[in-house]
Amino acid sequence: MSRRFAQVDVFASEPISGNPVAVVVDADGITDEQMAAFARWTNLSETTFVLPATDPAADYRLRIWTPGGELPFAGHPTLGSASAWLQAGGTAAGEHIVQECGIGLVRIRRDGARLAFAAPPLTRTGPVEDATRAEVIAAIGLHGEQVLDAEWVVNGPQWMALRLDSAQRVLDVRPDFAALGDREVGLVGAYPDGPDTPAFEVRAFAPGVGVNEDPVTGSLNAGLAVWLRRAGLAPDSYVAAQGSALRRAGRIHVLDDGADIWIGGLSATVIAGTVEL
Structure with missing residues (x-):
């Protein structure tokens, strides 16, 4: 089946200087085995799959895979996938884009030319043993x-x-x-x-x-x-x-506005087309 696909450079300070993420925009119906196999094939640090949201508060659901398995959350795939979703015609229902993923809901906002996500709460803190x-x-x-x-x-x-x-x-x-x-x-x-x-x-x-x-x-x-x-x-x-x-020359822009800590950077689509999955 032909599905929309983008490869997005994230946190770049100049062309092709950041971290690429492979994004399958129309991922409904792809099995876990197919996702894992495609992530191994792209051999990028992460490959993502955009799906319809299951939480009514979310705009879309994202699954994030490395060559070694699935992650509940990752930052550069969040921004790169949001960028690809917007370019494919996605529209946020509220003030922020809301992504559903393994850790729950993640808010994403525009920060000038950049996208930024609200840092999720830490589930483990404290000194390393x-x-x-x-x-x-x-x-x-x-x-x-x-x-x-x-x-x-x-x-x-x-x-x-x-x-x-x-x-x-x-x-x-x-x-x-x-x-x-x-x-x-x-x-x-x-x-x-x-x-x-x-x-x-x-x-x-x-x-x-x-x-x-x-x-x-x-x-x-x-x-x-x-x-x-x-x-x-x-x-x-x-x-x-x-x-x-x-x-590489990645740049991560951090802003603590007193309510949230926002992690932002530039995202640019380098490859766009379709993929057969």
Whole structure:
């Protein structure tokens, strides 16, 4: 069956510099087995399928797959799929686009030329246990004094976040993916203040779901923003960079408006057409 399809570059700062997501816009009737097989075939960090909503408060339902399995939520697929849905003629029923997915309802708004989603609540927080922290630090080739904090920032994906002593330290990490195993690990380090410098450098590793390193990661940046804002470690508005180690130039725009933390970025359709599924 022929279905509308888009491949969208998300969180890009220039053409083809962000994280691509494959979006099947007309996904009604596709089986789980077909979704999993197509996600393995695209071999992107995520492939999504847009379906009719089952919750009357939602505009559409989204299923999100990596090459290794299904996710309850992911950030760059949320923005890229919303962009593809809008381009296909979707219209929000209310003030915000409302996406139904595995973690529930996610609100998405226009932020100038960007789309932004409201960071979902964290379902697990607090310091990472000492033994786990030590194992992960060893797996990414660092010493304990180079890691300032290690926190759980779980919002669907099971992110463990390590705050390093500098942005350059984040860029220098060369992880042992076999040693990381099925852990989902995010790194964040601050840049020195500068007028044209991002506030933070971020990296994300998830070998257990088939993504050794993700170019730009909305869910991780959302979890980091919630943690860093609560801890007083980030301003209410900032830009994070991600993807530098993979020769990408992703930019994530974070805004805490006092009610919600919004995670935004540019989305641009690079490939549009149909797919036979």
